[in-house]
Amino acid sequence: MKELIEDFTKHLAQSINISENTSFKSTDKQITSVLICGLGGSGIGGTVVSQVIANDASLPIVINKDYKIPAFVNSSTLVIACSYSGNTEETIEMIEQAQAKNAEIACVTSGGKIQELAKENGYNHIIIPGGHPPRAAFGLAFPTLFTLLKHYKVISADYTTQFTNAISIINKEEENIIAEAKSVTEKLFGKIPVIYSDAWYEGVAVRFRQQVNENGKMLCWHHAIPEMNHNELVGWTTKNEDLAVVIFRNDDDYFRTQKRMEVNKTVFEKYTSTILEIYSKGNSRLERSLYLIHLGDWVSYLLAEKKGIDVTEVDVITSLKNELAKI
Numbered sequence: 001m002k003e004l005i006e007d008f009t010k011h012l013a014q015s016i017n018i019s020e021n022t023s024f025k026s027t028d029k030q031i032t033s034v035l036i037c038g039l040g041g042s043g044i045g046g047t048v049v050s051q052v053i054a055n056d057a058s059l060p061i062v063i064n065k066d067y068k069i070p071a072f073v074n075s076s077t078l079v080i081a082c083s084y085s086g087n088t089e090e091t092i093e094m095i096e097q098a099q100a101k102n103a104e105i106a107c108v109t110s111g112g113k114i115q116e117l118a119k120e121n122g123y124n125h126i127i128i129p130g131g132h133p134p135r136a137a138f139g140l141a142f143p144t145l146f147t148l149l150k151h152y153k154v155i156s157a158d159y160t161t162q163f164t165n166a167i168s169i170i171n172k173e174e175e176n177i178i179a180e181a182k183s184v185t186e187k188l189f190g191k192i193p194v195i196y197s198d199a200w201y202e203g204v205a206v207r208f209r210q211q212v213n214e215n216g217k218m219l220c221w222h223h224a225i226p227e228m229n230h231n232e233l234v235g236w237t238t239k240n241e242d243l244a245v246v247i248f249r250n251d252d253d254y255f256r257t258q259k260r261m262e263v264n265k266t267v268f269e270k271y272t273s274t275i276l277e278i279y280s281k282g283n284s285r286l287e288r289s290l291y292l293i294h295l296g297d298w299v300s301y302l303l304a305e306k307k308g309i310d311v312t313e314v315d316v317i318t319s320l321k322n323e324l325a326k327i
Contacts, residue, residue, distance in 0.1 A: 011140045012142070012167055014140065018127075018144070024151050032076040033060050033061075034060070034061040034079075035062050035098075036049070036050070037079060037091050038083060048207065049145045051285070052285050053149065058154060058156070066094075076104075078152050081114060082107075084134040086112020111127070135215070138207070146159045165282070166290040170294055178298055181299045187276055188276075193220035194244065194245050200254075202224040208292075208299070211297055214314060217307070217309055226260055245268045245275045247275070249279045250279070251288075
């Protein structure tokens with residue numbers, strides 16, 4: 001896992017190269033909506049991309065992480081199925097339902113049943129290298145979504161330059177990123193992280209939560225601001241030093257949200273002494289998101305290392321899948 005995190009920017013560059021060298025067929029369909037399907041490490045890319053391109057996307061984009069697809073899906077819907085293994089049962093069921101609706105289907109995978117479906121039906125698809133835990137393949141899968149959305153004219157901007165800038169920033173800042181991750185790890189160790197972000201960066205917070213869950217084998221939760229100011233903030237009523245607040249901060253967080261964050265801290269500090277603010281670097285939402293995601297990945301790995309546990313082990317998920325296979 002350590003090597004895979006170290007290779008994050010290499011994965012991004014490799015993915016861009018794969019996408020640029022993949023041929024796609026055109027469609028006569030007039031795409032009017034987009035559904036991105038995927039779960040866990042394969043699904044988080046859809047969440048993040050939908051927020052990164054929010055000011056560029058010409059169509060509504062819905063992220064689906066379930067067995068069933070929404071009723072709005074029809075022949076004018078672009079359905080992008082993301083499954084690193086290619087065998088995620090929920091995603092396969094969603095593809096089958098999209099087929100019944102005659103939707104335009106595209107796939108991102110490393111193989112498995114979904115690659116077979118894509119080839120058999122002539123769906124546009126991007127094949128990325130396999131063999132990694134899905135959560136460690138984010139860098140390989142994430143850029144491909146931009147390629148597909150650009151091909152179908154859902155977005156007009158070319159994000160390649162932003163990816164290149166993100167790669168450059170992360171490579172330049174890697175020592176500082178690891179040093180900050182180590183500092184954050186020391187403060188989070190033995191505590192329950194409570195993660196907050198601006199609403200437009202909620203995907204980054206979700207990614208960090210997932211990584212702490214899977215890599216660090218720890219429970220935690222997240223919420224977005226301003227929504228949490230209308231509910232969760234009221235829940236801060238009991239002093240609990242087992243809680244550690246992590247706030248992801250960005251230069252482009254809405255100014256009123258930044259003020260909310262400052263006020264929120266005055267509430268948090270009444271009930272816990274551990275409040276961490278992690279600032280991103282970059283000149284665009286994509287660059288900042290990738291910076292924070294990479295830093296968060298390091299924290300999740302270092303937490304597992306400090307606990308002396310196997311960072312890659314996910315036996316409980318494997319056991320669940322084995323039980324489901326009996327149905």
